[in-house]
Amino acid sequence: MKLRLAQYLAAPVRHLLPALAVLAAPLLWSAPAQALPSYAKQTGQACASCHEGSLGPQLTQEGRNFKLLGYSSGAGFFPISGQAILQFTNTNQGQPGGAAEHFGENHNSSLNETSIFYAGRIAPNLGAFVQVTYDGVAQASGLDHTDIRYARSTAVLGKDVVYGLSLNNNPMVQDIYNTTPVWRYPYTSSGLAPAPGAATQLEGGLEHQVVGLTAYTMIDDLLYLEAGGYNGLGHQMRINIGVDNEDKLASVAPYWRVALQKNIGKSFFHIGSFGMHDALYPGYDRNNGRDQYTDVGFDGSWQYTPNKRHHLSAYVADIYERQTLNSSFGAGDAGARKQFLNSFNASSSYYYAGTYGATVGAFSTHGTTDAVRYPAGDIDGSASGSPNSSGYVLQADWTPLGKKDSFLYPYLNVRFAAQYTHYFHFNGGGADYNGDGRNANANDTFLLFAWLAY
Amino acid sequence: MNSPIRYAALILLMLAGGASAAGDAKRGAQVFDDECSDCHTSTAGGKNGKGPVLFGLVGRTAGTVPGYDYSDANKASHFVWTPEQLEAYLPNPKGAIPGTKMRYAGVKDAGERADVIAFLQTLK
Numbered sequence: 001m002k003l004r005l006a007q008y009l010a011a012p013v014r015h016l017l018p019a020l021a022v023l024a025a026p027l028l029w030s031a032p033a034q035a036l037p038s039y040a041k042q043t044g045q046a047c048a049s050c051h052e053g054s055l056g057p058q059l060t061q062e063g064r065n066f067k068l069l070g071y072s073s074g075a076g077f078f079p080i081s082g083q084a085i086l087q088f089t090n091t092n093q094g095q096p097g098g099a100a101e102h103f104g105e106n107h108n109s110s111l112n113e114t115s116i117f118y119a120g121r122i123a124p125n126l127g128a129f130v131q132v133t134y135d136g137v138a139q140a141s142g143l144d145h146t147d148i149r150y151a152r153s154t155a156v157l158g159k160d161v162v163y164g165l166s167l168n169n170n171p172m173v174q175d176i177y178n179t180t181p182v183w184r185y186p187y188t189s190s191g192l193a194p195a196p197g198a199a200t201q202l203e204g205g206l207e208h209q210v211v212g213l214t215a216y217t218m219i220d221d222l223l224y225l226e227a228g229g230y231n232g233l234g235h236q237m238r239i240n241i242g243v244d245n246e247d248k249l250a251s252v253a254p255y256w257r258v259a260l261q262k263n264i265g266k267s268f269f270h271i272g273s274f275g276m277h278d279a280l281y282p283g284y285d286r287n288n289g290r291d292q293y294t295d296v297g298f299d300g301s302w303q304y305t306p307n308k309r310h311h312l313s314a315y316v317a318d319i320y321e322r323q324t325l326n327s328s329f330g331a332g333d334a335g336a337r338k339q340f341l342n343s344f345n346a347s348s349s350y351y352y353a354g355t356y357g358a359t360v361g362a363f364s365t366h367g368t369t370d371a372v373r374y375p376a377g378d379i380d381g382s383a384s385g386s387p388n389s390s391g392y393v394l395q396a397d398w399t400p401l402g403k404k405d406s407f408l409y410p411y412l413n414v415r416f417a418a419q420y421t422h423y424f425h426f427n428g429g430g431a432d433y434n435g436d437g438r439n440a441n442a443n444d445t446f447l448l449f450a451w452l453a454y
Numbered sequence: 455m456n457s458p459i460r461y462a463a464l465i466l467l468m469l470a471g472g473a474s475a476a477g478d479a480k481r482g483a484q485v486f487d488d489e490c491s492d493c494h495t496s497t498a499g500g501k502n503g504k505g506p507v508l509f510g511l512v513g514r515t516a517g518t519v520p521g522y523d524y525s526d527a528n529k530a531s532h533f534v535w536t537p538e539q540l541e542a543y544l545p546n547p548k549g550a551i552p553g554t555k556m557r558y559a560g561v562k563d564a565g566e567r568a569d570v571i572a573f574l575q576t577l578k
Contacts, residue, residue, distance in 0.1 A: 044503035049492040062492065065557035073555065074504050075523070155527060155552030221548050221559065263559035307488045 037453050038081040038120045039066070040410035043074035047402035047413050047453075048354040052303075052311055054402030055415045055451065057183045058349070060303070060311075061268055064176040068162055068218055070151035071120060071127030079120030079128070085113045087449045089190040093442035095379055099192040100137050111136035112191040112449070115144060126150045137191040142242020143208060145173045145182070159220040166214045170207040171230060171255055171276055174214060179299035179317040180274065182207075185347035185361045186393050186419060193445040194379045197427055198365055198387030200321040200343050201278055201293045206253070209233055209243045214255060224272070226257040235284070246283045250290045253278035259299075268303040281327060288330025294322045309353050316346040323368075334373050341367035341387060357397045364390040374427065376435035379443070383435030386428025391440075395419040412454050419447040476537060477565070482573025485566045493558070496577055505556060509577045511535050516551075527553030540571045 040047055043066065048054040050063030059067065066073060087110050094105030103110070118130040131144035151164030166174040172182045181203040189195070199205065214228025232249030233241075259272030275296040282291055299317035304310075321341040328334035347361035371385030397417035401407060426433050426440035433440050486496060493505035500507040506519035513536070517529035531551050533539050543550040544567050546560045561567045 044501070045492050061559055062557070069555075069557070075502060153525070153527075153553050153555070153557075158552060160548035160552040160554070221557075263562070265562055268559070307484075 037410050037413055038079045038117065039071070039074075041078050042076040042120045044076060045074075046404040046406070046409065048308075048404075051402075052313060052349060052354075053351040053357040053397065053415075054354040054399045055413055055453065057187055058178045058185075058313065059176060059183075060305070061263070067149075067174075067176050068151060068164070068216075069153065070125055070149035070164055071129060072122075072125055072149075072151070074121070077121060079118050079122075081117045081119050082454050083113065083115040083117070083131075084111065084452045085188055085449060086110070086452075087112045087188075087190060087192070087447060089192040090446045091193050091442070092444040093438070095194065102139070103137070103192055108192045110191060112188075122148075125152050135191070140242060140244075143169065145170055145208075147174050149174070156219075161220070162218040164216055166212075166216065166226075166228070168212055168214075169210060170204075171202060171210070171212060171253075172257075172274070173207075174216075174226075175257065175274075176224075177259065177270055177272065177299065177301055177315075179272075179301050179315045179345075180297070181317075181319075181345075184315065184317065184345055185349075185359055186395060186421075188449060188451065189419075189421075190445050190447045193421070193447070194426070194443040196365060196387075196389035196423075197374065197380050197382070198341055198367060198389070200295050200319045200341050202274075202276060202295045202297065202319055202321075203343060205293070206230065206249070206278065208241075209238055209247070210249060210253070212253075212255065214257075216257070221263075222261060224257070224259040224261065227255065229254050230276075230278070232280070248281045248284050250279040250281055266304060266306045268305075269301070271298075271300040273298050282331070282333070285327060285331060288328075289326035291327045292324040296320050311351040311354070312349070314346070314348040317344075319343045321367075328373070332372070335370040335385075336368065339368035339370060339373075341365065347393075354403060355399055357395075357399065359393075359395045359397075361393040361395075362391070363393070366390075369428070378436065379434060379438060380427070381434040381436065382427035382429070383433060384428040388425050388428050389423065389440075390425045391421060391423040393419060393421045413452070415449075415451040417447075417449050417451070419445075419449070421445040421447070476541075477568030477570070477572035479569070479572040479576050481566075482569035482571070485561070485570040486573050489558075489561060489566075489570070493556075508574065511577060512537065512540070512575050513578075525551075525553055525555045527551050528555065535574075537571050537575065540574065541567060544570070 050060055050066055052058035089108050091106055099108050113133050115131050115133040118128055121127045128148040130146045133144040134141040147168040149164055149166050153162045168174050172180045210230040210232055212228055212230035214226050216226035218224050229252040231252050253276055255276045257274040259270050261270040277294045279290040279292045297319040301315045303313040323339040325334040325337050329337045344364045349359040351357040366388040369386045374382040374385045374387050376383045395417055397415050399415040402413040422444045423440040426443050430440045493503055494508045496508050498509050500509055502522045506522035516531050516533040517524040528551055544561045547556045547558055
């Protein structure tokens with residue numbers, strides 16, 4: 001009965017999503033009085049207060065606190081916003097057959113994402129970040145990141161304590177530190193460039209196809225604790241909300257997060273750990289048991305803000321994933337039952353006056369060689385059967401708005417950026433990585449993008 | 455006060471220029487801009503933002519700005535914002551008033567704290 005009700009509710013939404021998303025931009029542009037970056041309007045603060053470089057997603061201490069308290073603080077109220085990301089992608093070599101359907105082999109322009117948000121307070125102590133996105137590359141729309149929170153602050157034994165609940169659809173979308181996969185650098189990537197094939201479950205393996213409830217607390221602004229679980233959405237519900245995935249969680253997946261944080265002078269530090277265990281039936285196939293993944297990550301960050309003119313930060317995270325692939329092995333989709341994957345990501349940014357920014361980042365993924373899971377083939381193939389990829393990402397950006405004295409504050413924010421990605425290794429190799437003569441650096445990507453929030 | 459001490463005090467005041475005994479209000483204005491102005495306005499008739507307007511703060515009782523929705527913890531503190539109380543509060547607001555809405559980490563540097571308190575004293 002519940003499923004039927006959900007279907008009835010979801011079906012109209014499914015049909016309306018494309019129209020809503022496509023129509024949102026021009027409607028909001030033509031009616032700026034309703035096109036408010038909703039958090040700024042609610043809090044009375046500029047984007048620069050909560051975000052490094054005056055545009056998301058990197059959070060400052062103020063931004064972390066706002067999220068921690070359930071997106072609900074502030075006296076204003078207009079919780080609707082929009083976003084559009086326009087990209088121009090150039091890869092070192094083109095992609096035969098086209099970078100994607102409807103696109104050429106190289107030098108592609110795209111309206112990569114158009115989103116509308118419910119972003120702000122729902123009721124006292126209750127708020128939300130709900131994103132519906134039209135993907136201009138896939139030409140499909142769906143429910144994107146969603147995080148609905150209830151939070152309160154109180155005193156326990158003379159210590160300040162924040163506690164709350166997060167209902168969300170993506171493990172780590174609720175995280176307040178910009179080290180973990182959902183919100184880490186690079187904050188936007190090309191939708192049309194080749195990307196390495198292997199990733200841990202916490203790097204998008206379950207995004208938008210699950211619903212999770214976690215409880216969290218921040219004690220004395222020092223110790224952060226969070227625990228909860230995720231369950232898979234039903235097949236029909238996934239279709240209704242535009243999620244394209246054919247795996248099914250076999251049971252509730254436990255999730256945990258712990259962090260220690262401290263402000264020392266003008267610096268903020270955190271170190272932490274996080275993890276999740278999930279078991280799933282690939283392709284809903286229950287004939288060969290389950291594939292199980294246990295992810296454990298460690299992370300840390302540093303932000304130095306001596307004043308409003310300078311902001312320096314560094315982020316690092318490493319995720320180790322142990323895989324027991326009974327289902328895939330039984331179905332002939334894996335060459336061994338026991339495998340692993342390790343993902344490392346680090347970045348450092350400098351912003352001047354919240355306007356001019358430069359970021360350097362490095363990434364590395366390595367894991368078990370398995371020619372069955374990682375076969376040779378086209379651009380996505382691996383001649384060595386290896387998931388190993390590594391490289392760096394450079395970005396320079398200009399965010400002219402987003403301050404209290406900015407043009408059209410708080411109605412409009414925009415970032416213009418140039419980003420360059422270089423691969424040392426791609427899917428297991430540097431030269432002829434796919435067994436078809438393509439080198440890793442053929443996928444090096446020069447990306448220009450404009451990111452608008454309104 | 456006898457004459458030598460009076461003269462010494464006058465000389466100190468002259469050396470200090472416009473600074474109060476506790477800090478430099480001019481430098482404090484910059485500290486306020488860097489650390490406080492995202493949430494607080496400081497002008498007469500200023501609007502409440504994420505935090506209450508701070509014009510007239512010194513001498514005021516905590517939790518009494520009209521139209522601002524204070525936390526219960528703040529209202530229950532019954533603090534009167536004297537320079538001494540601000541000196542005790544600003545290094546760690548959440549420690550001074552656990553449960554406060556003000557999540558700000560605090561002005562850790564004693565010199566900056568003295569300066570911003572001096573600036574807050576001018577807001578009247």
